[in-house]
Amino acid sequence: MKQPQTSRRSFLALAALTPFAAMTATACGTSGPGTSSAGGGASMWYLSGEPNQTTMQKAVDAFGSANPDNKIAVTYFQNDAYKTKTKTAIGAGQAPTIIYGWGGGTLKTYAEANQVDDLTSWFEENKDVKDKFFPSSFGAATVNGKIYALPNQYVAPIVLFYNKELFEKAGAQPPKTWDDVMSLVKTFNDMGVAPFSLGGQSRWTSMMWLEYLLDRIGGAEVFNAIFEGKPNAWMDPAVIETGTKIQELVSADGFIKGFSSIAADSNADQALLFTGKAAMMLHGSWTYGAMKKGGQNFVQDGKLGFVQFPTVAGGKGDPKNGVGNPAQYMSISSKATDQEKETAKKFFKDGILTETVIDTYINSGSVPIVNGIEDKLNASPDKDFLNFVYDLAKNAPNFQQSWDQALSPTAAEALLNNIDQLFLKSITPRQFAENMNATLGK
Amino acid sequence: MSNAVSTAPKTATRGRTEGGQSGQRNAALAWLTLPALFFFLVFAVVPLAGVLILSFSSWDGIGAIGSAGMGNWFSVLADPGLYNALGLTFLIMIASWLVQTPISLLLGVFTAGSQRYRAALAVLYFLPLLLSSAAVAIAFKALLDPNFGLATGLGLPFLARDWLGVPHLALGLVIFVIAWQFVPFHTLIYQGGVRQIPKSLYEAAEIDGAGTIKQFFHITLPQLKYTIITSSTLMVVGSLTYFDLIFVLTGGGPGNSTRILALDMYLRGFRANLMGPASVIAVILVLIGLALALFLQRLGGKDKQGSQLEGM
Numbered sequence: 001m002k003q004p005q006t007s008r009r010s011f012l013a014l015a016a017l018t019p020f021a022a023m024t025a026t027a028c029g030t031s032g033p034g035t036s037s038a039g040g041g042a043s044m045w046y047l048s049g050e051p052n053q054t055t056m057q058k059a060v061d062a063f064g065s066a067n068p069d070n071k072i073a074v075t076y077f078q079n080d081a082y083k084t085k086t087k088t089a090i091g092a093g094q095a096p097t098i099i100y101g102w103g104g105g106t107l108k109t110y111a112e113a114n115q116v117d118d119l120t121s122w123f124e125e126n127k128d129v130k131d132k133f134f135p136s137s138f139g140a141a142t143v144n145g146k147i148y149a150l151p152n153q154y155v156a157p158i159v160l161f162y163n164k165e166l167f168e169k170a171g172a173q174p175p176k177t178w179d180d181v182m183s184l185v186k187t188f189n190d191m192g193v194a195p196f197s198l199g200g201q202s203r204w205t206s207m208m209w210l211e212y213l214l215d216r217i218g219g220a221e222v223f224n225a226i227f228e229g230k231p232n233a234w235m236d237p238a239v240i241e242t243g244t245k246i247q248e249l250v251s252a253d254g255f256i257k258g259f260s261s262i263a264a265d266s267n268a269d270q271a272l273l274f275t276g277k278a279a280m281m282l283h284g285s286w287t288y289g290a291m292k293k294g295g296q297n298f299v300q301d302g303k304l305g306f307v308q309f310p311t312v313a314g315g316k317g318d319p320k321n322g323v324g325n326p327a328q329y330m331s332i333s334s335k336a337t338d339q340e341k342e343t344a345k346k347f348f349k350d351g352i353l354t355e356t357v358i359d360t361y362i363n364s365g366s367v368p369i370v371n372g373i374e375d376k377l378n379a380s381p382d383k384d385f386l387n388f389v390y391d392l393a394k395n396a397p398n399f400q401q402s403w404d405q406a407l408s409p410t411a412a413e414a415l416l417n418n419i420d421q422l423f424l425k426s427i428t429p430r431q432f433a434e435n436m437n438a439t440l441g442k
Numbered sequence: 443m444s445n446a447v448s449t450a451p452k453t454a455t456r457g458r459t460e461g462g463q464s465g466q467r468n469a470a471l472a473w474l475t476l477p478a479l480f481f482f483l484v485f486a487v488v489p490l491a492g493v494l495i496l497s498f499s500s501w502d503g504i505g506a507i508g509s510a511g512m513g514n515w516f517s518v519l520a521d522p523g524l525y526n527a528l529g530l531t532f533l534i535m536i537a538s539w540l541v542q543t544p545i546s547l548l549l550g551v552f553t554a555g556s557q558r559y560r561a562a563l564a565v566l567y568f569l570p571l572l573l574s575s576a577a578v579a580i581a582f583k584a585l586l587d588p589n590f591g592l593a594t595g596l597g598l599p600f601l602a603r604d605w606l607g608v609p610h611l612a613l614g615l616v617i618f619v620i621a622w623q624f625v626p627f628h629t630l631i632y633q634g635g636v637r638q639i640p641k642s643l644y645e646a647a648e649i650d651g652a653g654t655i656k657q658f659f660h661i662t663l664p665q666l667k668y669t670i671i672t673s674s675t676l677m678v679v680g681s682l683t684y685f686d687l688i689f690v691l692t693g694g695g696p697g698n699s700t701r702i703l704a705l706d707m708y709l710r711g712f713r714a715n716l717m718g719p720a721s722v723i724a725v726i727l728v729l730i731g732l733a734l735a736l737f738l739q740r741l742g743g744k745d746k747q748g749s750q751l752e753g754m
Contacts, residue, residue, distance in 0.1 A: 084713075087504065088503065091504045110504060113502070115505075201607075201692070201693060257588060258607050261605065261696070262607075263583070266584075271590065272589060277589060409715040412714075413714035413715075414714065424696050424697045426697050
């Protein structure tokens with residue numbers, strides 16, 4: 001009688017253990033693509049999705065045919081899955097040679113765990129590479145004064161988009177101040193149109209509002225203090241005022257009904273703007289390309305407007321300040337062999353942001369982080385938007401990297417969770433500040 | 443799954459094994475458990491030990507593993523987030539049981555009949571089980587979208603609510619979708635259970651003049667006792683591991699209103715890089731799972747010796 005008893009227990013234990021099975025499976029499952037190819041090649045993981053996937057594949061192919069001994073094997077992953085996968089792979093010592101990322105807090109954890117190579121001296125030897133890119137793009141690649149990543153791709157500030165058609169119908173102008181925002185909320189609600197589209201379930205979408213508001217109210221110093229982990233940095237009155245303004249906007253029905261169940265990954269938030277269900281949307285400049293492609297001539301017909309985030313009366317922040325992603329980044333795994341590292345560096349020097357790649361980015365509505373591209377931008381059919389983004393990025397006295405990238409993963413997760421609750425009004429602005437204050441230094 | 447499999451052969455083999463076997467044969471049979479024991483060690487005991495060790499360590503998943511002593515345990519146990527997750531886990535567990543058991547019991551009894559149309563219906567009922575949780579979640583999310591979903595498409599404004607954006611609605615919806623997905627599986631278990639009940643019992647009852655309802659309450663239900671326990675165990679222990687569906691459907695939101703324990707563990711471990719606290723939650727999950735499973739087995743344990751086929 002004992003036998004079946006134990007076996008049942010073990011079955012139950014197995015059933016109960018499923019969560020760890022999942023944990024360990026993700027930990028082991030990454031060994032495949034991480035181990036790099038034989039010979040002088042290197043491996044790289046990159047994001048799937050167009051147009052970037054094709055652009056990258058073309059760049060890698062071109063580099064491979066020019067350097068037959070230094071081929072790069074790329075594996076593509078979906079955005080959110082990729083973030084978890086790299087983290088696990090790096091922890092398991094199975095990272096690809098080239099680690100793609102967004103710099104900031106995550107790069108810092110990699111650098112501090114000695115998982116990525118210090119590229120400072122390489123950049124000193126290759127001054128031309130360093131001088132090619134926007135100087136502002138190096139901030140998020142730098143940890144404790146050393147450069148751990150190569151900036152690449154394009155600059156992606158957060159922009160206030162609006163539907164010109166709806167504004168004409170309402171006889172309104174895009175907002176210049178926060179008071180304009182609040183009065184436009186009333187205007188559009190009276191018209192039966194949602195003032196702002198928001199994919200609140202993704203949470204980082206709501207975060208973009210806080211980033212700009214805090215900057216306009218308290219100036220760049222407030223978040224810089226938070227980033228540096230100064231004591232009580234989150235308790236700055238500007239943080240609480242930011243939270244209060246957000247909750248006022250939520251209470252005034254500023255965001256579309258049901259915003260907290262809309263996810264940005266399906267682009268439903270963009271669809272709300274170009275189908276005329278919402279009048280405005282605060283979003284990354286990368287949505288321009290997506291709306292151009294999926295928005296049924298909304299962009300092509302000139303119905304998409306864009307302006308800088310409005311100012312706040314009495315605010316300390318420079319209205320020219322920008323927030324968003326200064327660039328995307330590539331690091332080299334310190335676990336890679338010397339040969340693989342050489343290949344990666346060669347690719348960094350010759351393979352990335354070549355003239356063809358730069359043109360492809362510009363054609364898809366993005367501004368590559370390369371100096372001296374004014375002529376190319378002006379030749380593009382999207383020159384208004386491209387110049388707007390370029391000027392915003394170039395003239396910003398402070399370009400704040402997205403908070404969830406700038407902070408450590410631990411603080412970033414807490415931030416997103418608290419932002420969600422702030423927008424739901426289940427915590428007060430003060431509680432938000434207190435909860436976040438407890439994460440300082442984590 | 444394991445329970446469904448293990449109860450059935452047990453009743454079948456008992457007759458054979460109890461019939462005075464030599465000790466030698468039993469010893470030989472014991473060796474046959476070695477492969478199973480090996481896999482159990484590798485896939486259950488080793489990870490469990492690993493997680494237990496991790497729960498006393500500080501690790502961000504990338505750098506070196508350091509000792510944290512009881513720190514993780516104290517911080518997790520003092521975290522209101524844990525109790526919110528625990529409460530939600532139990533709420534979803536109980537609600538799932540209350541919703542799924544009557545439906546799948548009745549459906550199981552119904553589909554156990556032999557008419558051809560019932561077979562066709564049984565296939566239809568079974569369909570949701572064939573879909574992956576992620577697909578189910580994505581489909582429901584799209585259907586329930588307040589702006590582009592089914593309600594707008596069909597012009598049914600009363601359905602156009604912010605289903606996934608209001609805490610209590612989202613929770614209710616999660617329970618509904620879980621039921622939608624898992625009722626077919628439990629229906630199948632009950633269908634099998636009902637088909638095991640000897641026909642002679644019903645024949646006797648009919649002779650005594652018992653109607654369908656009386657037969658259900660006095661024969662079907664008592665005879666299904668072990669099936670109910672099996673199905674409930676799977677439901678209850680399984681509800682501890684609902685993860686994929688909720689992860690895709692709501693991501694734990696809005697706020698923390700659907701952040702159940704398994705999801706909490708994942709978010710802490712892989713999003714917030716807090717492997718230590720995540721492991722604490724994993725250990726708590728195992729303990730709860732074991733306790734619940736043992737408790738449910740005890741419920742039906744007293745007269746286990748007696749054959750279910752007594753009276754035949």
